[in-house]
Amino acid sequence: MKRQVPLMLVFTLALVMIVQYFVPNDFSLDTNEFLLKWIIIIGIFAMALGIWSLIRVSYEKIRRRVPGWQYPIATLLGLAAMIVFGFDYGRHFYTQEGLENYMFIHLFQYIIIPIQATMFSLLAFYIASAAYRAFRARSVLATVLLLAALIVMLRFNPYLGTFGVYLEKTTSWLLNVPNLAAKRAIIIGLGLGAVATALKVMLGIERAYLGRD
Amino acid sequence: MPMGTFLWTTLGAFLTLCIFSFLYRDNPLYKFAEHLMVGVSAGYFVILLWHNGLVPNLFSFLSDGHFYFLWLDAKSWWYIFPAVLGVMMWTRFSRKWAWISRWPIAIYIGIGTGITIPLVMRTSINLQLYASIRKAIDWGNFFGSGYLDSTAGYSQALIFVGVIAALFYFFFSKEHTGLFNGVAKFGIGILMIGFGASFGYTVMGRISLFVQRIQAIGNWTATSWHATSSYLIIWILIIGIFVVLSIYEFIQYMNRRGAAQSGS
Amino acid sequence: MNIFDRLMTLDRRWVFLFVALVCVITYAIPFTIKLNKSPEVKAVYNFIDTLKPNDVIFVAVDYDPSSLAELHPMFYAIVEQAFRKHLKVIFSALSQNGPAMVDQVIKAVADSVKQDGTYNGVFYKGRQIEDGVDYTFLGYKPYPALIILAMGQDFRIPFPTDYYGKPLDSLPMMRNIRNYDQVKCVVELSSGSSSDMWITYGQSRYNFPLALGLTGVMSADYYPYLNSGQVFGIMGGLLGAAQYEALADNPGEALDGMRIQVYAHLVIIIFIIMGNIGFILARRKARKG
Numbered sequence: 001m002k003r004q005v006p007l008m009l010v011f012t013l014a015l016v017m018i019v020q021y022f023v024p025n026d027f028s029l030d031t032n033e034f035l036l037k038w039i040i041i042i043g044i045f046a047m048a049l050g051i052w053s054l055i056r057v058s059y060e061k062i063r064r065r066v067p068g069w070q071y072p073i074a075t076l077l078g079l080a081a082m083i084v085f086g087f088d089y090g091r092h093f094y095t096q097e098g099l100e101n102y103m104f105i106h107l108f109q110y111i112i113i114p115i116q117a118t119m120f121s122l123l124a125f126y127i128a129s130a131a132y133r134a135f136r137a138r139s140v141l142a143t144v145l146l147l148a149a150l151i152v153m154l155r156f157n158p159y160l161g162t163f164g165v166y167l168e169k170t171t172s173w174l175l176n177v178p179n180l181a182a183k184r185a186i187i188i189g190l191g192l193g194a195v196a197t198a199l200k201v202m203l204g205i206e207r208a209y210l211g212r213d
Numbered sequence: 214m215p216m217g218t219f220l221w222t223t224l225g226a227f228l229t230l231c232i233f234s235f236l237y238r239d240n241p242l243y244k245f246a247e248h249l250m251v252g253v254s255a256g257y258f259v260i261l262l263w264h265n266g267l268v269p270n271l272f273s274f275l276s277d278g279h280f281y282f283l284w285l286d287a288k289s290w291w292y293i294f295p296a297v298l299g300v301m302m303w304t305r306f307s308r309k310w311a312w313i314s315r316w317p318i319a320i321y322i323g324i325g326t327g328i329t330i331p332l333v334m335r336t337s338i339n340l341q342l343y344a345s346i347r348k349a350i351d352w353g354n355f356f357g358s359g360y361l362d363s364t365a366g367y368s369q370a371l372i373f374v375g376v377i378a379a380l381f382y383f384f385f386s387k388e389h390t391g392l393f394n395g396v397a398k399f400g401i402g403i404l405m406i407g408f409g410a411s412f413g414y415t416v417m418g419r420i421s422l423f424v425q426r427i428q429a430i431g432n433w434t435a436t437s438w439h440a441t442s443s444y445l446i447i448w449i450l451i452i453g454i455f456v457v458l459s460i461y462e463f464i465q466y467m468n469r470r471g472a473a474q475s476g477s
Numbered sequence: 478m479n480i481f482d483r484l485m486t487l488d489r490r491w492v493f494l495f496v497a498l499v500c501v502i503t504y505a506i507p508f509t510i511k512l513n514k515s516p517e518v519k520a521v522y523n524f525i526d527t528l529k530p531n532d533v534i535f536v537a538v539d540y541d542p543s544s545l546a547e548l549h550p551m552f553y554a555i556v557e558q559a560f561r562k563h564l565k566v567i568f569s570a571l572s573q574n575g576p577a578m579v580d581q582v583i584k585a586v587a588d589s590v591k592q593d594g595t596y597n598g599v600f601y602k603g604r605q606i607e608d609g610v611d612y613t614f615l616g617y618k619p620y621p622a623l624i625i626l627a628m629g630q631d632f633r634i635p636f637p638t639d640y641y642g643k644p645l646d647s648l649p650m651m652r653n654i655r656n657y658d659q660v661k662c663v664v665e666l667s668s669g670s671s672s673d674m675w676i677t678y679g680q681s682r683y684n685f686p687l688a689l690g691l692t693g694v695m696s697a698d699y700y701p702y703l704n705s706g707q708v709f710g711i712m713g714g715l716l717g718a719a720q721y722e723a724l725a726d727n728p729g730e731a732l733d734g735m736r737i738q739v740y741a742h743l744v745i746i747i748f749i750i751m752g753n754i755g756f757i758l759a760r761r762k763a764r765k766g
Contacts, residue, residue, distance in 0.1 A: 002312045006319035013320060017327025021682075033634055036627040037270070038295040039324050040635055042317050043620045044266040045299025047258070052306075054255050071244050075252035082256025086264070094272060096264045096642035099577070104260070106221055107253055108577045114225040115250040116542040116574065117426060118232035124423035124741075125236055125493040127416055132492055132748040133485070136756045141405050146749065148409025152697075153416055153742045156716055156735065158510045168513055169361055175410055175700055176363035181375025182407025184341050184701040185400070188376070189383050191337025198326040198333070209322055210315055236493045258573050265576065265616045269638040328626060328678065336681040336707070344705030372704070410697040414714060418547060418693025420500070420741045421715040424734040425546030427504045 007204045014202040055079070082107060148174060219437055226433045229426060230453045237454075240461045271296055341376075349373035375403040481755030496744060503740045510736055514720045517703060521664070521688040521710035522724040525555065528661055530563035533654060535663040537675060539621065541574040544668035544692050550718035550731035551666055551690040552582055553589075558725050560590045561601045565650050566612045567632075567660065571621040571671055576640060583614060596726040608641070609648035616640030622674040629683040631655050657685040662709075666690040672699065680707050690717065 058072035085104040155171040200206035231246040274289040304310040357365020378400035587606035693714030718731035
């Protein structure tokens with residue numbers, strides 16, 4: 001019951017989906033529709049786990065007064081505020097008016113957007129610092145990497161004149177030939193890995209998703 | 214500009230500077246902004262899952278048109294089953310009942326692997342190999358238009374050889390010696406060009422993110438302060454950073470003084 | 478200790494400050510640059526440009542605010558071009574922090590289309606863009622791979638209603654649209670694995686023309702799909718966005734940003750060269766000593 005049923009479910013459903021792919025008749029399309037509708041609903045419930053986990057972790061930090069326990073208060077307040085506004089102060093649970101609530105939209109636009117965008121923009125500085133300290137031509141291969149990077153970085157520089165035209169052409173060739181070959185090999189490798197893993201899961205050889213007893 | 218809009222945009226600009234202050238040093242303003250964002254975006258996600266997920270995909274099928282959860286009256290009452298399966302996921306946090314969550318997970322994984330096997334096989338393996346082999350030998354157009362023509366026969370042949378060589382490099386079941394080693398070496402050279410190209414693009418990507426923030430603050434100064442020249446942004450940035458850092462250093466100073474007093 | 482040794486031990490915050498100053502000063506000084514247009518971007522522009530009025534395109538917006546810098550400009554340029562040419566657009570947003578942002582930018586583009594405008598020498602009269610008539614915003618659902626697969630059968634399977642809660646059948650433009658078969662092309666703007674999913678579970682299964690708008694970090698990885706014909710065009714990073722803006726004759730933040738990129742890239746290149754000279758000198762010294 002605890003292990004056999006899940007293993008059987010995985011095998012049967014995987015087989016159904018594979019057969020469905022190769023035999024697209026009406027019955028198989030209906031099965032597909034039915035399974036996909038169900039799985040979307042299950043997926044939504046699974047997402048709630050992440051939210052619950054965030055609430056629990058934040059609450060624990062505040063309760064235990066760990067160093068910096070004041071910050072999770074901001075987290076919980078932000079979460080609560082969005083929920084209150086998202087339901088339009090409780091006036092609209094089952095219609096989508098909440099998504100157009102003034103506060104809901106503005107908190108999204110002026111808190112989430114600037115903070116997320118800025119947080120990732122910090123990477124611009126770290127890549128500059130890394131360029132300065134880490135990208136060394138230590139070997140022939142490292143030099144190849146650096147040269148390819150330099151060509152790609154210089155290609156749109158408008159001050160290079162005729163040299164720029166050659167650079168542009170070289171970049172296009174680099175991207176469309178050696179880079180393509182490298183990335184295609186990676187795609188094929190990853191594809192083989194993904195199919196092998198999927199087969200192992202389907203046949204019950206790989207069972208990590210079951211967790212421990 | 215209406216006062217409300219001014220306050221909101223200023224909040225955005227302030228939070229932007231809070232995050233930038235991390236470049237100087239980790240500090241309370243950064244931590245506050247970070248935690249606030251996590252909470253607000255989690256709250257946003259809850260509402261999104263509710264209004265764009267549960268309501269249209271589940272509740273609307275279970276409702277009799279007026280009252281929700283009276284699913285026995287509803288035409289599609291069987292939608293209660295995926296809901297129950299979904300709730301079974303939540304037993305994950307209990308040690309005793311966690312095994313129940315395996316059922317919905319198994320359904321999920323079963324469907325996932327079932328759709329993965331044929332489609333990944335086709336996309337990542339068959340079509341990629343086919344594209345490499347199809348054009349591998351093209352004598353008619355071997356030299357193309359000459360210098361570095363990516364559609365020319367020699368380029369297509371190089372793609373074919375490059376893919377094979379790079380795959381050789383990833384093949385660890387045979388020791389890399391002799392001819393095999395030579396091919397694998399060529400393969401890693403090809404891979405390095407690929408990584409170099411990615412790195413060149415990454416630099417552009419990362420800098421774009423900072424550029425957009427400059428533009429955002431520039432727009433804020435232009436609309437909020439009627440600045441006719443975007444030179445003002447330099448002053449706003451410098452003053453902003455200075456104010457943020459001063460506040461931070463002041464807090465640090467007060468803390469040190471407090472610690473020294475309580476110590477003595 | 479020579480100057481390179483000293484530079485190597487410099488506090489990295491000076492490097493940060495230098496980069497920030499270069500970017501801000503370049504932003505403040507007005508000048509323009511000319512860009513060449515690469516074939517992979519032209520392919521996307523030409524495809525959309527040759528569609529006829531009332532043709533439907535699907536724009537999948539799968540990015541969070543963290544990548545809006547590179548992908549918003551593509552969105553503005555493509556969607557404005559589509560609305561100006563009287564194409565109908567279906568939007569989806571399969572990234573969890575995306576939908577409210579998408580809602581907002583659709584409205585911003587609609588506002589801009591209200592004004593008269595001339596692009597590439599053609600005059601377009603301003604017009605009102607209506608939800609459900611000119612566009613449909615499907616909204617969000619979790620697990621993009623399954624959603625993309627389900628939409629291939631019928632958009633109504635994952636999206637019984639649109640983002641605003643209106644049933645899809647109640648929207649005039651959706652009445653004769655069931656799945657990708659009625660859509661001329663899909664333009665996927667992505668900052669993550671969703672572009673792989675569109676290729677694998679969408680294009681590969683249902684064979685529709687697919688174009689990608691990608692962040693710079695991902696761009697180089699998708700050229701194999703271009704060569705194999707699974708994708709007909711790629712817009713890579715801010716450069717791709719700027720090229721599209723230039724092609725559509727609709728300059729925006731991307732073209733403006735590329736000015737700064739030119740100088741920021743020079744700074745990074747100088748850093749790499751300086752770091753390497755220091756490294757070579759140190760290695761030579763070590764060998765001698």
